Amino acid sequence: MEHSFIAWAKQRSSKLPSVKLGIGDDCALLATAGEDMVVTTDSLCDGTHFILKECGPRRAGKKLIAVNLSDLASMAATPIAVFLSLCLPRSAAGDLAAEIFEGVFEVAKEYDVSIAGGDTNVWDGPLVIHMTAIGKTDPGSAWTRSGANIGDAIFVSGHLGGSILGKHLDFAPRLELAKELLPKGLVTAATDISDGLGIDLLNLTVASRCGAEVKLDQIPLSEAARELAKTSGKSAVDHALGDGEDFELLMTVRGELADQFPSQALGIPLTRIGTIVGRTGLWTKEKSGVKQLPPKGYVHR
């Protein structure tokens, strides 16, 4: 539902001069006199994005802000302010609100972000926590999903897969990494890996009107992906392609300058996993020839 709805909504939304980029990327871009404002918004629902009984309200709050800051990182934006909105179950509203706020505050402090507003509501439903995060970039410098060109190299940060074992709740949004890489001027497009490498790479290529050829044996696998593969009936590569919530950066880099791109930065590995190609879709080379890659993983080899 989400994709067709987004496409439909995008097409219906009016174009205003001050909205440089609207629906369809990780964040929107609003032009102001001297800089671009970068805006993103995410809701997390108890039972869907976190299990309150298992993780507790403070970790849910931490995840909420980290997810939003990861979106800002994927645009290479500097965060300014977040807005926290809570729909609290009646039974324990006050305690929940305070604990969620503490979690948000902990991360906000770490990245020097202001909690600048929000609203709280008490209702009879389960917990819903919502955040809007606002950052800034120099005009025209934000990374978007649509800048990839044929021949660009595809890089990912960190290790992928198996986030359900813990990383989906506890991760560092790649703000500092993006800040480190931005001035090099090599990144042509970027997104963060939230839905899964396969889907997120496909989204990036669709936005850039191209395709991608992935070297499956080059994908950096997390320990958690290997661990899950022991019992899941899927390969570790499947987990890396399909699990999602890695919150790592997926970037394309100008092809002719790809060897200038560092293999690590700030201690975080940066791994080339493939190349942007003209044929739309995701592809991988096998002995039998080029094969289309299902974006959700489950690659049986």
Place this chain on the structure above:
Amino acid sequence: MEHSFIAWAKQRSSKLPSVKLGIGDDCALLATAGEDMVVTTDSLCDGTHFILKECGPRRAGKKLIAVNLSDLASMAATPIAVFLSLCLPRSAAGDLAAEIFEGVFEVAKEYDVSIAGGDTNVWDGPLVIHMTAIGKTDPGSAWTRSGANIGDAIFVSGHLGGSILGKHLDFAPRLELAKELLPKGLVTAATDISDGLGIDLLNLTVASRCGAEVKLDQIPLSEAARELAKTSGKSAVDHALGDGEDFELLMTVRGELADQFPSQALGIPLTRIGTIVGRTGLWTKEKSGVKQLPPKGYVHR
């Protein structure tokens, strides 16, 4: 819960130079090079802020954006963009999303606002709809709650009370009225009437470190307030003080220039209902002397 939580959260939030105004007003203010960005955020929950079965998804969407634009109006901001976030019940997610979007779009078009982003989630809970709205003002020109001074006149737009009979769903955010009044330079503080005249006026006086003396017989009563009073056991004035969701402007005006303030603008009546005083709290004059006014209405006369 809300007020103590807000106060606590405000005190905990870090002060950044680019956040001119954070938690505690109708919107936050972010400074950019040439103008101030005005940000507000509101969630509406099925069963609390609207009854989906009664009003339908399209009117819920209209209310969502109108509530947010009313917050921008209360800061005299020009809206730029809104961000829509949906937590959709699994049973009819696609239809609901489309209808809500249509409602939002209808109002967005009317006020030339871009729907610039958001997210959609499907879950097992009831419908939650969330919006963040961003507007702009010239630096330093936004109305806030904290600018009222002793001797200022208190004005309200329109007629108050009884919004439950329909106005709480169908109302015009006072953006154009605010735009009309801003250049006169007479308004010292403002908010919109969402919780009820009594509570919203009290909040404004607390932010301005003062009090208010209200002339109860001057409050402009809506037909709906009079209608409800026939059967509710409360007076129409009680309804005007306590019902809330009028989404009219509550403004203070420089005392010595109050007679220059128009009695109507754009066809909307502007009525003086009292004066800002030094003694904190809400007060009204009766034959027996000055009496404290309970902010929630229920004034037995």
